[in-house]
Amino acid sequence: MTAPADHPLVTAVKPLVDAMGAELLDPGQATSEDVVLAWEGADVVAVRLPQLSESLDHILTAMERRYGMPLAELDRKAKQGVVRTLEARGAFAVRHGVETVAGALGVSRFTVYNYLNRDSAARSE
Numbered sequence: 001m002t003a004p005a006d007h008p009l010v011t012a013v014k015p016l017v018d019a020m021g022a023e024l025l026d027p028g029q030a031t032s033e034d035v036v037l038a039w040e041g042a043d044v045v046a047v048r049l050p051q052l053s054e055s056l057d058h059i060l061t062a063m064e065r066r067y068g069m070p071l072a073e074l075d076r077k078a079k080q081g082v083v084r085t086l087e088a089r090g091a092f093a094v095r096h097g098v099e100t101v102a103g104a105l106g107v108s109r110f111t112v113y114n115y116l117n118r119d120s121a122a123r124s125e
Contacts, residue, residue, distance in 0.1 A: 007039070007044055007045070008039070009037055009039045009044045009045060010024065010044065010045050013037065013045070013047070017047055019062070020049065020050065020055060020058070021050045021054055021055055021057075021058030021059075022047050022048060022049050022050055023047070023048040023050075024045050024046070024047060024048075025045070025046040025047070025048055026045075026046065027043035027044065027045060027046045029046065030046035030048075031048075033048070033049075034046045034047060034048045034049070035047045035049065055094075056086075056091050056094050056097060056100055056101075057100070059086065059089060059091065060100070060101070060104045063082060063085070064104075070106075071104045071105050071106070072104065072105055072106030073106075074105070079105050079107065079115070080115045080118070082101075082105065083101065083105075083112060083115040083116060084115075086101055087116060092116070098112050098113065
């Protein structure tokens with residue numbers, strides 16, 4: 001990337017870009033799918049957003065770091081919390097999202113659906 005790493009715009013957006021698993025690029029490398037960010041009328045940096053499935057993998061990795069262990073080693077209550085968090089972040093709108101999450105948690109798809117249904121039932125009461 002040719003945009004200066006210490007440019008205020010790059011400094012401001014880098015934590016968000018990293019959290020999303022996105023990539024910073026030189027604006028000249030941007031495609032129509034990328035988001036070009038300007039500062040005072042000049043293009044400074046482009047952001048290449050990850051594919052949704054890559055975002056889910058990135059989110060799962062970040063959650064493992066937060067818990068300090070593989071998600072499959074969490075207890076049932078913690079796994080239910082992970083599913084709630086992932087649902088709020090739209091993880092289950094991604095193709096094969098339930099399967100990906102089930103694999104990361106070391107549970108079956110049926111168990112993930114049970115966690116989701118339990119939360120839906122509790123909210124509707």
